[in-house]
Amino acid sequence: MAARSGAGAGPEDLSQSLLDMLRFSGPATKPVLTARVGAGRTLVTQKINELIDVGLVSEDRVGRSTGGRIPREVRFRSEAAAVLGIEVGSSSLDVAITDLAGRPAVTHHEPWDITKGPEATLDRLEQIVNQLRDEPQAPTVPLVAVGAGLAAPVEFTTGRPISPPYMPGWDGYPVRDRLSDRFGVEAWVDNDVSAMALAELRAGNAQDASDFLFVKLGLGIGAGLVSGGVLHRGADGCAGDIAHIPVATKSPALCRCGRRGCLAAHASGAALTREARRLADSGESPYLAALAAEGTTLEAAHVTAASHAGDPAATELLAQTGRFIGTALGTYVSFFNPSLVAIGGAVSQAGDILLAAIRQAVYEFSLPLATRHLQITPSDLGDTAGVVGAACTALDAMLRANRLDWWAEQPLKN
Ligand SMILES: [Zn+2]
Structure with a gap:
């Protein structure tokens, strides 16, 4: 604990x-x-x-x-007040109103084009929150804080994204201050994967683990670190940002950051989507080629479906993706010696082939002592990891003994 x-x-x-x-x-x-x-x-x-x-x-x-x-x-009294948890992903918005334990009472998910910029995004978030507050299951207790996770490197002390590779127009934008202005309560902003690692610690598989890695496999790839029971953000808030470390490959692919051979360019949802289309175009995967011929827009999830249907090229693609991820993680496992690596995000739904390849590579590329007690498991938080983590980021900052005078002024009593 x-x-x-x-x-x-x-x-x-x-x-x-x-x-x-x-x-x-x-x-x-x-x-x-x-x-x-x-x-x-x-x-x-x-x-x-x-x-x-x-x-x-x-x-x-x-x-x-x-x-x-x-x-x-x-x-x-987790029911005493409510908190907003917001996840601004690279292609979606998620919002929840939670209790003081970070348990969502109402949630909302929608696709969103993050390149519309911060003002349009905050306008939309405000509309979503107003809708959620009108739902019958919404808490009627006071809203006391907002927490947000961004798909970007975030300077935690100021709550500003710094040179975000996938969020043009957001660089240096004072997200924390603007959220606080919009919702009339204090706000905290963190990187989305760090927030998910916190969710895993507070509400997921890692409640009994004090040293673990949370790895998010979504459109991109990232990791969050918990060390000694405390989320480790690093000196500038970007600890665990593994997306743009180079992988060993003879044909380095172009990354969205502009460089070549990044882990995200070879082992992310975006990379799986690109490779799925290549396997369909070349005919190497008859399953994916047939889907494309029907007019289906191929995505990462189709690779999993193809593999389940016995398509060898799709199975090999998942295994290769797992090897890239596991090879990178093996280095961090030796360096950091976690007891748990929890794998979350949409691509983690790809299942056993991916997970087995990750495990095999981690064991191959890390020290035997570092893996003696190591568990590598899927996260069971599912789609709510981001919003739960965002709410917990705010809660951990608010539920401090030096804030009891502030809490005393809130109308919490029955
Ligand atoms: Zn990159």
């Missing part, structure tokens, strides 16, 4: 430890919490009462009395 011990810490650290424990480990009785934080009972009770007064925590009866006192548990 990511909850840190409060032993030897100051009063604010003790509040933080209690809040983190209740967020990440679920409800507990006061004696259990007291034992876990290793502080005095009176002080722990005082800190819990402060959290109750603010409205973030409640103490509820659980079960029936068996003759003695009725047992009571302290729990985090």
Whole structure:
């Protein structure tokens, strides 16, 4: 778990430890919490009462009395307020309104041309949010923050995309400030894959892993790192941006960034789409050639369908894609020694052939000690990873003990 011990810490650290424990480990009785934080009972009770007064925590009866006192548990009130989670992808927009645990109550997905620029995108996001707030399942509690993940390198401290390769017109745009202006609450902005790694830590397969890599295989490819239970963004916020590292190939393909031989140019949804069309045109894949002849616009998902139908060229393409990804990941596994590599994004749906090739290459190209306890598994967050991660980015920043005075001013109480 990511909850840190409060032993030897100051009063604010003790509040933080209690809040983190209740967020990440679920409800507990006061004696259990007291034992876990290793502080005095009176002080722990005082800190819990402060959290109750603010409205973030409640103490509820659980079960029936068996003759003695009725047992009571302290729990985090995830229903107390709502957060917006936004994912601005390279070809789509996703929005969710979540609770304070990052669980989506209502969601929306639509294709979107990101090259329309930031103003048009924010206009559309505002419309989507207004629609979502009118849905019957939408939370009626106050909206307290917005988090957004962008398919771009993001300077986290300012919330601005920096030289985004796929988002012309967005370079340096103050996304964080503009989101805050639009929705009237504080905003946080991060790279979309870093946000997804956070989602995996908070709500996915990695809740018990403190060192792991999240790899997103979508139209592009990227990774997010969690080290010691904390998202590692790096000095400038671009840690894990593996899309444009070079791969070893005799025929380097042109990348959208303008260079040749990048991982994204050989092992991404865009690369699979390009190769699917080539296999159809050349007739190497009779399955894909037949689809193209029917007028189907070939995409990455058709390669998976072709492979499932027994098409050898499509199967080899998926295996080659997995080898490129696994070879690159093998280096990072040796360097970083994670216990888990979680694979998400639309292309991860390609299934066993891709995953097996990734695993094989990782084992081949990393140290035996680094892979002794390594698990390589698909992420089970699916389509919601981006919005859940964006909401969690905001929540991790908001649910701080040094913000309790701010929370006290919010109308959270029942
Ligand atoms: Zn590139």
